[in-house]
Amino acid sequence: MRAVVVTEFGGPEAVEIAEVEVPEPGARQIRIKVAAAALNPVDAGVRAGGFGGAGRRLGLGWDVAGTVDAVGADAGWRVGDEVVALSYGAVKSLGTHADHVVVDAVAVAGAPSSVDPVHAATLPLNALTADRALDLLALEPGQSLAVTGAAGAVGGYAVQLAAHRGLVVTGVAREGDEELVRSLGAAHFAPGGVEGVDGVLDAAILGAAALEWVRDGGVFVGVIPGTHPASVRGVRTDSVEVRADGARLAELVALVDEGVLTTRVAGTYGLEEAGKAHARLAEGGLRGRLVLIP
Numbered sequence: 001m002r003a004v005v006v007t008e009f010g011g012p013e014a015v016e017i018a019e020v021e022v023p024e025p026g027a028r029q030i031r032i033k034v035a036a037a038a039l040n041p042v043d044a045g046v047r048a049g050g051f052g053g054a055g056r057r058l059g060l061g062w063d064v065a066g067t068v069d070a071v072g073a074d075a076g077w078r079v080g081d082e083v084v085a086l087s088y089g090a091v092k093s094l095g096t097h098a099d100h101v102v103v104d105a106v107a108v109a110g111a112p113s114s115v116d117p118v119h120a121a122t123l124p125l126n127a128l129t130a131d132r133a134l135d136l137l138a139l140e141p142g143q144s145l146a147v148t149g150a151a152g153a154v155g156g157y158a159v160q161l162a163a164h165r166g167l168v169v170t171g172v173a174r175e176g177d178e179e180l181v182r183s184l185g186a187a188h189f190a191p192g193g194v195e196g197v198d199g200v201l202d203a204a205i206l207g208a209a210a211l212e213w214v215r216d217g218g219v220f221v222g223v224i225p226g227t228h229p230a231s232v233r234g235v236r237t238d239s240v241e242v243r244a245d246g247a248r249l250a251e252l253v254a255l256v257d258e259g260v261l262t263t264r265v266a267g268t269y270g271l272e273e274a275g276k277a278h279a280r281l282a283e284g285g286l287r288g289r290l291v292l293i294p
Contacts, residue, residue, distance in 0.1 A: 025075065034066045
């Protein structure tokens with residue numbers, strides 16, 4: 001089968017399409033025939049060497065939507081099931097950017113019925129990250145939250161999930177994104193930042209600059225593990241370590257089917273065009289995720 005890999009670190013030109021053996025699922029694992037797999041910034045980070053693994057073949061891709069085509073013992077899924085899943089881990093020999101991928105059964109949820117696999121593939125990593133960040137913030141309904149990068153993939157899901165939880169959301173994004181951000185459920189829009197909010201969810205990775213917007217004793221959560229700024233003024237600071245959680249993913253799938261969450265696709269590429277997709281990602285300015293289709 002084909003798989004998108006890197007064997008040397010670099011820019012989009014480092015992306016390769018390799019012919020590899022079709023993986024077989026072990027106990028409590030399933031194999032998915034990939035219908036679609038989103039391209040995320042973390043994939044660019046792996047490609048550039050940001051997570052280590054020099055001298056190894058590294059597979060790219062975390063998100064997947066597709067069909068179960070093989071199961072291991074005690075997997076709890078059946079061949080033919082339509083699913084989505086998160087293949088966790090930056091340093092792995094094969095990722096979801098491939099014709100097939102094996103994942104742990106506990107990382108899997110049934111696919112949404114209201115969107116196609118291309119849109120469904122944008123859900124796992126980004127929505128789970130936003131959901132986990134809101135758990136870490138632990139704000140109560142009626143409290144105020146600023147979401148940076150509110151027009152982006154993680155930020156957009158964060159705005160929708162936060163509004164669904166009853167938070168008063170201020171979206172922080174570029175001037176031209178106000179209509180989009182408000183449509184996602186933001187009560188306020190502030191391209192230049194805010195003052196005195198109860199919490200900040202920093203999807204744009206602004207760091208200390210966004211920390212200044214939090215009231216004394218508030219809370220700040222970033223989206224890259226271990227990179228949050230140090231606490232000041234009694235502000236609790238933390239960052240997300242996303243987990244492959246099929247049960248939580250199933251709850252997010254239900255929110256897609258209920259219309260609470262909006263999946264957004266910025267463009268699609270064939271698997272063999274993965275290098276072009278990485279180049280487009282590097283250009284920035286996307287409102288949604290690029291998706292690879294085998």
